[in-house]
Structure formats: C-alpha cells, structure tokens
Amino acid sequence: MTGLAVKNLSFSYETSGPVFEDLSLDIPGGSIAAVSGPNGSGKTTLSRIISGVLSAKEGSSVSFEGREGFRPAAVFQDLNAQLLYENTREELEFFLKYSDGSPSGTPESLAEIYGFTDLLGKKSQHLSNGEKQRYIISVSSAFSGDRILVMDEPTAFLDAEAVAGLEKLLLRIKKEGYSVLIFGHVFKGLESAIDDFYRIEKGKLQKGGAPLPRAGLRFGKRKRGDLFLKTADLGFISGGTEILKGVNLNLYSGRIKALCGGNGCGKTTLAKFLAGIKEGHSGEIFLKDEKAGTGALRRSSFIILANPFNQLLHPTVRDNIKDLGMEPEILKKRLEELKLWEKLEIPVSRLSYGEMQKLLILCAVSKKTPLIIVDEPLLSLDPESERSVFEILDAYAAGGGSVLLISHREELVRGFCDEIYDLENGNEEDLGN
CATH class of the missing domain: 3.40.50.300 (P-loop containing nucleotide triphosphate hydrolases)
Incomplete structure (x- = not known):
C-alpha cells in the first residue's frame, strides 16, 4: 500500500x-x-x-x-x-x-x-x-x-x-x-x-535493528551533607482538584534525589514551589530550618523545566554562555563533552531539544546555586549525552550541591541517584549507591 x-x-x-x-x-x-x-x-x-x-x-x-x-x-x-x-x-x-x-x-x-x-x-x-x-x-x-x-x-x-x-x-x-x-x-x-x-x-x-535498551548508569555513593531544604505537609488544590497532599520532602547537600510518580501526580507543580516560581501552596518550605518565601527559594535554586524553549534568553549559544563565569579552559572542555563547542554561533532556536537541555545544564552548574532542579533530564538525550550530563551533575553534588531530578523513568535514575521519593505514595527509599 x-x-x-x-x-x-x-x-x-x-x-x-x-x-x-x-x-x-x-x-x-x-x-x-x-x-x-x-x-x-x-x-x-x-x-x-x-x-x-x-x-x-x-x-x-x-x-x-x-x-x-x-x-x-x-x-x-x-x-x-x-x-x-x-x-x-x-x-x-x-x-x-x-x-x-x-x-x-x-x-x-x-x-x-x-x-x-x-x-x-x-x-x-x-x-x-x-x-x-x-x-x-x-x-x-x-x-x-x-x-x-x-x-x-x-x-x-x-x-x-x-x-x-x-x-x-x-x-x-x-x-x-x-x-x-x-x-x-x-x-x-x-x-x-x-x-x-x-x-x-x-x-x-x-x-x-531496534536501538539497544538503555541500562541505567551507576555512580558511586555520595556523602550526605547538611539538610538544605525540607517541606512540611505541603499541599495544593487547583480548580477543585487536590494536586499535592501532605508532602514531606528532605533535600541534603551533596546528594542527588529522584522525584518519581505517574503523569499528573504533581511532580512539576512541586518543583515550581521549591524553586519559588509558583505560589499558593499550603504547608511550609524551609531552607536550613528557616521558613522560606519565594524570593529566598529563587535565589537558592536553578530550575530546568521540561520545556526548555523559553529558558534560553539570548539568540545564540555563545550569547547564553558569555556570562557564566567559568574558566575558559573548563568551559571549552564542558562544551566539547556536551557536543556544543562547534555550535557556538548557532541560534538556540535551531538547537535540538536535547541540545537545549544540555546548554541549560551547563548554565545551571555555573550559577553555583545550592540547589538544581531538573524536570525530566533524560527525555531527549542520546546515551552519550546522558552520561556527560550525569557526570556534570555528579561533580556538582560532590562539591556540596543538592540536585533534585524529576523523572517517570525510575529504572534509569536508580543507579545515579542517592534517594528516590515517590510522590504518589509518599515513600522515600535510600538507594545506597
């Protein structure tokens, strides 16, 4: 036919x-x-x-x-x-x-x-x-x-x-x-x-033939630092529907946590509250045992949303990285690892979805905020890029940063993260990687 x-x-x-x-x-x-x-x-x-x-x-x-x-x-x-x-x-x-x-x-x-x-x-x-x-x-x-x-x-x-x-x-x-x-x-x-x-x-x-199934990447166990952020009975109702209820989440310095759950359970909504870019929740959010408002949360975090199209504010790749403050040699090394070095003059509108994600990851670690939140970090990355991104985030956590990865692909983040929080049932698991 x-x-x-x-x-x-x-x-x-x-x-x-x-x-x-x-x-x-x-x-x-x-x-x-x-x-x-x-x-x-x-x-x-x-x-x-x-x-x-x-x-x-x-x-x-x-x-x-x-x-x-x-x-x-x-x-x-x-x-x-x-x-x-x-x-x-x-x-x-x-x-x-x-x-x-x-x-x-x-x-x-x-x-x-x-x-x-x-x-x-x-x-x-x-x-x-x-x-x-x-x-x-x-x-x-x-x-x-x-x-x-x-x-x-x-x-x-x-x-x-x-x-x-x-x-x-x-x-x-x-x-x-x-x-x-x-x-x-x-x-x-x-x-x-x-x-x-x-x-x-x-x-x-x-x-x-069909691409080979991906095996989750495995990284060594990280040392847990001090409690950086916690929520106390966080809840949210929208349009008469309860999106979040009784969320008690702890994020530690030096650790990477996965936030998992099915479609519509509120993962992205919770991430926006933690990053201070959304208001209206019940319960409290604390930064180092002090109640935190949206301003303090925004200053303490960098969030990469699952839709990166509106987060790259400058015309070209070079324009978006010129004020990152990284040493030129380190910046070049990172760009080469992420396969972006040869695309410095390309308009960001011409980047693939995965390339936009990688560029935002680089921007995030350069800002050196205590917390990085990445919504669906694996959705558009090829296997080589996936490893490069995970290595960058691993180095960030080793330097004392806290990372929250939001994903519905639990099987791929298990070997990389230190803990998993299941938003649908409130269970938390220490993976002991």
Missing part, C-alpha cells in the same frame, strides 16, 4: 552546512517506522520537513500516496504551542466543527475511542506534561487530514501506563492504513507496533 515517500531530500540552514543530502525513505500505508540518532543529527528537522513546517531544497520530493501537498498530523516537543484552547472540550468542539474530514461524533465519543476521557473538559493549564502529550497525540490521530502521523519524542513525558495506551493506539491506526513516523531516542513499550527502525547520523539515514 502506497504511503509516505521521501526522495532525494536535501536541506541546509543558512548559517551552517547541509543537514541532509539525497536522503530517501519509504513508509508504506499500514506501517510504522522509528528513527533514532544522536542529539543534533537532524531528527526534528526531518520531522518538520515531512510535516510541511520547513521546505526542502529544490529537487527534493516528499509525497503521500503519490501526491505532494498532503496534510499530515504532527506532534512536536513544544506541547504548549499545540494547545489552541484553554479547555480540551472547547478545542474538540472547534475541530469537529471546522476541520476538513473530521471524524463523526461528539467530544465524549472521541475521548472514549482515543482513550482520554479523564482529560475531557480540563483546562490546558491544569494538565501535566504527560497529560498534554497524551491528549495531543490522541487528537492529532483523530483529526489527521490524511492517514499519516509524525511524532517527535512521543513518549518523552509518558509514564508506563500512558505508553501502553499509545502502543494500543498505534496498533489500531496501523490497521486503518496509517503511515506513522516516530522520531526519538527511546522506544521502550512500542516495539510490538514498530515495523522498521532507522538511524540518522551525519546526514545519512540507514535501516537497522
């Missing part, structure tokens, strides 16, 4: 060399392909070309069922940019009324079919990143103008239950004749739905 066909694709950005040269790819209807590759290899660029956001060079061809100008459904990593209405029900009603080729039914029936009844009617601002991603994937599948779906890191924010739901959805739309192209680093839980695996590197696309 004819599906997506990419022929002789070439593309270059104005300020750099070619990203692709004569790249070709065929995905028949009723099949799913996955594309992996290092950070900055062009995965997101390719997804945007196929989705019609970017235009390839003359002579390149991107077609679906033998015709160009098709209408793919696309799911990108900037989730907030893909939510058009404040309320999920209102958004569905709009799509049902105005989208060409809309499915028949009601918001309720679509939510039932695509598995997001629990999100129907919720305000977008109240959705967690995982819930946003699950909703956007479902709606994109339902309202695809043509039977083609392109997704960039679709499991980045999903917990195990949501990944299982995505796998079920993919198997269903594959039977309906969809061509699906998934870009990412991790495909765990989706293997049974994927037909072909590709790897893109240095502008070339090669077909191969």
